[in-house]
Amino acid sequence: MEKGASGRTEVNSQRRKLILDIAARLFAHGGYSATTVRDIADEAGILSGSLYHHFSSKEAIIREILEDYLEGLLANYDVIVEENLSSKDTLYALIKAAFDMIDEQPHAVALYQNEAAFLQTIPGFEFLTSQSGRIEEVWQAQLAQGQAEGDIRASLDPAMAYRFIRDGMWSVVRWYRQDGKYSIDEVREQFILLLRGVLLNDE
Amino acid sequence: MEKGASGRTEVNSQRRKLILDIAARLFAHGGYSATTVRDIADEAGILSGSLYHHFSSKEAIIREILEDYLEGLLANYDVIVEENLSSKDTLYALIKAAFDMIDEQPHAVALYQNEAAFLQTIPGFEFLTSQSGRIEEVWQAQLAQGQAEGDIRASLDPAMAYRFIRDGMWSVVRWYRQDGKYSIDEVREQFILLLRGVLLNDE
Amino acid sequence: MEKGASGRTEVNSQRRKLILDIAARLFAHGGYSATTVRDIADEAGILSGSLYHHFSSKEAIIREILEDYLEGLLANYDVIVEENLSSKDTLYALIKAAFDMIDEQPHAVALYQNEAAFLQTIPGFEFLTSQSGRIEEVWQAQLAQGQAEGDIRASLDPAMAYRFIRDGMWSVVRWYRQDGKYSIDEVREQFILLLRGVLLNDE
Amino acid sequence: MEKGASGRTEVNSQRRKLILDIAARLFAHGGYSATTVRDIADEAGILSGSLYHHFSSKEAIIREILEDYLEGLLANYDVIVEENLSSKDTLYALIKAAFDMIDEQPHAVALYQNEAAFLQTIPGFEFLTSQSGRIEEVWQAQLAQGQAEGDIRASLDPAMAYRFIRDGMWSVVRWYRQDGKYSIDEVREQFILLLRGVLLNDE
DNA sequence: GATGAATGAGCATTCATTCAT
DNA sequence: AATGAATGAATGCTCATTCAT
Numbered sequence: 001m002e003k004g005a006s007g008r009t010e011v012n013s014q015r016r017k018l019i020l021d022i023a024a025r026l027f028a029h030g031g032y033s034a035t036t037v038r039d040i041a042d043e044a045g046i047l048s049g050s051l052y053h054h055f056s057s058k059e060a061i062i063r064e065i066l067e068d069y070l071e072g073l074l075a076n077y078d079v080i081v082e083e084n085l086s087s088k089d090t091l092y093a094l095i096k097a098a099f100d101m102i103d104e105q106p107h108a109v110a111l112y113q114n115e116a117a118f119l120q121t122i123p124g125f126e127f128l129t130s131q132s133g134r135i136e137e138v139w140q141a142q143l144a145q146g147q148a149e150g151d152i153r154a155s156l157d158p159a160m161a162y163r164f165i166r167d168g169m170w171s172v173v174r175w176y177r178q179d180g181k182y183s184i185d186e187v188r189e190q191f192i193l194l195l196r197g198v199l200l201n202d203e
Numbered sequence: 204m205e206k207g208a209s210g211r212t213e214v215n216s217q218r219r220k221l222i223l224d225i226a227a228r229l230f231a232h233g234g235y236s237a238t239t240v241r242d243i244a245d246e247a248g249i250l251s252g253s254l255y256h257h258f259s260s261k262e263a264i265i266r267e268i269l270e271d272y273l274e275g276l277l278a279n280y281d282v283i284v285e286e287n288l289s290s291k292d293t294l295y296a297l298i299k300a301a302f303d304m305i306d307e308q309p310h311a312v313a314l315y316q317n318e319a320a321f322l323q324t325i326p327g328f329e330f331l332t333s334q335s336g337r338i339e340e341v342w343q344a345q346l347a348q349g350q351a352e353g354d355i356r357a358s359l360d361p362a363m364a365y366r367f368i369r370d371g372m373w374s375v376v377r378w379y380r381q382d383g384k385y386s387i388d389e390v391r392e393q394f395i396l397l398l399r400g401v402l403l404n405d406e
Numbered sequence: 407m408e409k410g411a412s413g414r415t416e417v418n419s420q421r422r423k424l425i426l427d428i429a430a431r432l433f434a435h436g437g438y439s440a441t442t443v444r445d446i447a448d449e450a451g452i453l454s455g456s457l458y459h460h461f462s463s464k465e466a467i468i469r470e471i472l473e474d475y476l477e478g479l480l481a482n483y484d485v486i487v488e489e490n491l492s493s494k495d496t497l498y499a500l501i502k503a504a505f506d507m508i509d510e511q512p513h514a515v516a517l518y519q520n521e522a523a524f525l526q527t528i529p530g531f532e533f534l535t536s537q538s539g540r541i542e543e544v545w546q547a548q549l550a551q552g553q554a555e556g557d558i559r560a561s562l563d564p565a566m567a568y569r570f571i572r573d574g575m576w577s578v579v580r581w582y583r584q585d586g587k588y589s590i591d592e593v594r595e596q597f598i599l600l601l602r603g604v605l606l607n608d609e
Numbered sequence: 610m611e612k613g614a615s616g617r618t619e620v621n622s623q624r625r626k627l628i629l630d631i632a633a634r635l636f637a638h639g640g641y642s643a644t645t646v647r648d649i650a651d652e653a654g655i656l657s658g659s660l661y662h663h664f665s666s667k668e669a670i671i672r673e674i675l676e677d678y679l680e681g682l683l684a685n686y687d688v689i690v691e692e693n694l695s696s697k698d699t700l701y702a703l704i705k706a707a708f709d710m711i712d713e714q715p716h717a718v719a720l721y722q723n724e725a726a727f728l729q730t731i732p733g734f735e736f737l738t739s740q741s742g743r744i745e746e747v748w749q750a751q752l753a754q755g756q757a758e759g760d761i762r763a764s765l766d767p768a769m770a771y772r773f774i775r776d777g778m779w780s781v782v783r784w785y786r787q788d789g790k791y792s793i794d795e796v797r798e799q800f801i802l803l804l805r806g807v808l809l810n811d812e
Numbered sequence: 813g814a815t816g817a818a819t820g821a822g823c824a825t826t827c828a829t830t831c832a833t
Numbered sequence: 834a835a836t837g838a839a840t841g842a843a844t845g846c847t848c849a850t851t852c853a854t
Contacts, residue, residue: 015838031321033236037824049826050839058824114317117377118234153400160385160393163378168371174320175366182363190363197356197400218813240849252851253814261849421834437727439642443828455830456835464828520723523783524640559806566791566799569784574777580726581772588769596769603762603806624817646845658846659818667845819851826844833836 016054019044020068023061024107032062032115062111063124069108070131073101077138087145087152094139095169095188102173103184109173136162165195219257222247223271226264227310235265235318265318266327272311273334276304280341290348290355297342298372298391305376306387312376339365368398422460425450426474429467430513438468438521468521469530475514476537479507483544493551493558500545501575501594508579509590515579542568571601625663628653629677632670633716641671641724671724672733678717679740682710686747696754696761703748704778704797711782712793718782745771774804 022043026035037058041048055061080093102109116132119125139162146152152161169191176187225246229238240261244251258264283296305312319335322328342365349355355364372394379390428449432441443464447454461467486499508515522538525531545568552558558567575597582593631652635644646667650657664670689702711718725741728734748771755761761770778800785796 029321031234031236033234034321036822038822046838047840048824049841052825053838118237153396156396157393160390161397163375164371164394164397167374167377168367171370171374172366174370187363190360191367193356193359194364194367195400197398215813239847241847249813250815251849252816255850256813418834437640437642439640440727442826444826452834453836454828455837458829459834524638524643559802562802563799566796567803569781570777570800570803573780573783574773577776577780578772580776593769596766597773599762599765600770600773601806603804645843647843655817656819657844658820658848661846662817815852815854817852817854819849821848823847824845827842828840830840831836831838833838 019051019054020061020065021107024065024105024111027062027065028107028110028114032111032119059122059124062115062119065108066112066116066119066125067127069101069105069112070127070135072105073097074131074134076101077135081138087142087149090142091139091146092192094142095192098169099172099184099188099191102170102176106173106176109170113170113173139166168194215257218247222254222257223264223268224310227268227308227314230265230268231310231313231317235314235322262325262327265314265322268311269315269319269322269328270330272304272308272315273330273338275308276300277334277337279304280338284341290345290352293345294342294349295395297345298395301372302375302387302391302394305373305379309376309379312373316373316376342369371397418460421450425457425460426467426471427513430471430511430517433468433471434513434516434520438517438525465528465530468517468525471514472518472522472525472531473533475507475511475518476533476541478511479503480537480540482507483541487544493548493555496548497545497552498598500548501598504575505578505590505594505597508576508582512579512582515576519576519579545572574600628660628663629670629674630716633674633714633720636671636674637716637719637723641720641728668731668733671720671728674717675721675725675728675734676736678710678714678721679736679744681714682706683740683743685710686744690747696751696758699751700748700755701801703751704801707778708781708793708797708800711779711785715782715785718779722779722782748775777803 019040023035023040026039026043030039036048037051038048040061041051044051051061055064076097077094080090080097083090083093085093116128120128140158143152143156143158143161147154147156147158172187172191176182176184182190222243226238226243229242229246232238233242239251240254241251243264244254247254254264258267279300280297283293283300286293286296288296319331323331343361346355346359346361346364350357350359350361375390375394379385379387385393425446429441429446432445432449435441436445442454443457444454446467447457450457457467461470482503483500486496486503489496489499491499522534526534546564549558549562549564549567553560553562553564578593578597582588582590588596628649632644632649635648635652639648645657646660647657649670650660653660660670664673685706686703689699689706692699692702694702725737729737749767752761752765752767752770756763756765756767781796781800785791785793791799
């Protein structure tokens, strides 16, 4: 009888979740602009107008996808940071969290990579700017501490290093596929290897 | 063939070039799908219908931008490779060529980064696949040779290493701006520093 | 028939009445076409689909509002006419009945003023034509008798005079508000003063 | 070659005028809300999307109709007032101007009567409030002066008298038709007769 | 080369209505 | 009586493209 116990809300939220999943996939593959609400509705097996029973607009759909994604990512980050590991181990954990996201929510990750810059300028999407700022703060704090602890090359500019690492890492979503030949852990290990240096005997 | 006779065509090709520049900028900033031919025509100071005197379609515009871009990039790569430097020096030169592109043709670079994956699937854009394949071959050949020569960490998977490097490097276009605080050379130097290793004392 | 037995129906009819009141107000303010069934349902605190337990369609709602309104107005008129007063006193009484309607049922009056002409052409709204015809007959009979009795200017065309009076009078609903500075009786007195002549010394 | 001499702009403005005329008629008959841009386009013999070559929105169409109407009416009023006739003759002239409008532009008049109250609240339609204010000022000035000169019944409240006259007069558009049995001059004469008093021997 | 008018397909969204629960 | 999900048709509007002038 209660909301929690009743199947009604469950069904409702399952429907919403289904639509969000479909939309994330289509937005990620074809782009937000080029994907129509009919595309989404067709895959959900309903008419396009019926989408509006669940979401107030096409924008509201992508907003919810990105909000959920960033919220989840930052929650993972917060857990990691609260463990108070060394900066190096924290960085390893942050990297693992990112690769796990790529593995588990590739569409949301790709969507964020592709559309965030554009959406950031639109009213109602300010959270993209503030959340990406929080993410950057977490990383840069660890990079700076790593430099202090002697684990991170001191001559690196932390701001630029963060951007290089961030873009190289998250871009994995563009080519990593479950059906590919590498597991996500193998890819992550290669990435960490790369952070230990590509060019040798050169300093 | 002479100046007088070719004047008309010169003007014509100047107009074309102007439109291509405007389109590259607008496509890069707002996305190909979300940018209208009217947006382009407005900035060019003509009506949207008049664009069709210069280009057969909106697709033809982006195709020409990307063809020119990839052709130019590969031409630069060919010059570099033909110099027969050591693999390490060749890689440095390839990196420099890329950063110079980012500096000089940021819109085309950004456009390629953002839209190539989607456009690749469209008839008429097969050149994207073939040219990006050629680019990858150039890099992988040098990475493999670098491993043979002992300049590149042998435990790296060349295919993955290439992707990490490629994505981290070209993504610079997303945040590098002439009005930023770093010169393109400073950014490139930081990038090379990163390739020499972020994480230390760890092997 | 008893309170206990009729409770359900009472509640039912109270609900109906509430919905009719809300609908009349919204239709009067925003127009029938521009008011949605959801607007009505929202104010009634139910979902739009639930309206269809009380009314078979949006049209049925406005039909019932207008039927009730015209029925009530004509009932008042019938009482007045049956009193067999002089034509002048009958006209005064008809005018008072109209102004009281404006005071007590402003939304229904406004709705009838604004939408009747359009709705009259729609199947199912023939009663608008027949009832407005009956209203006109009542007035014109009194105007004609007033001319016979010498109380009404003989040179007036009764058909046109009726229309002028009708429109000037009922349009009061557009600007009369309880929060205005005039009472309904003051407005009515001014209207009667006007019927005694605006322009003087002129015949 | 000049704009004025060229047929291009003429044709353009003829098209616009045709669309405005059609829209005024349809809006007046079916209501602004219930009339679709497809209805208008159909009568103009073009597709609905082509309307947007001439007008930026459906709202822009009704706005232009009403702006033109009020501008024309006030221009007529200004000419009349500048003649400096007696207040009584000025009022006669204002009345004639109104009836001529009803005769010549019945759709615009009806549109204004039916929709102005609603549109007034919408951004971009503030001119309705300001222009109707100017109209009221013209009338009230003459009514007040008429009272001072002894031509208008002194016991009338000028504000209310104006509203009664205005509504009775402009509502003529609802029943006057060229194909009716009265000429516009006959209707006007009856209206003036009414202003000289309906009820007689009664003061 | 460019204009201005138009096309035709499509888009996000709205809305009255239905119906199983 | 009411809900919540869905329908299906329509709505205002956009956009790439065409073409006579």
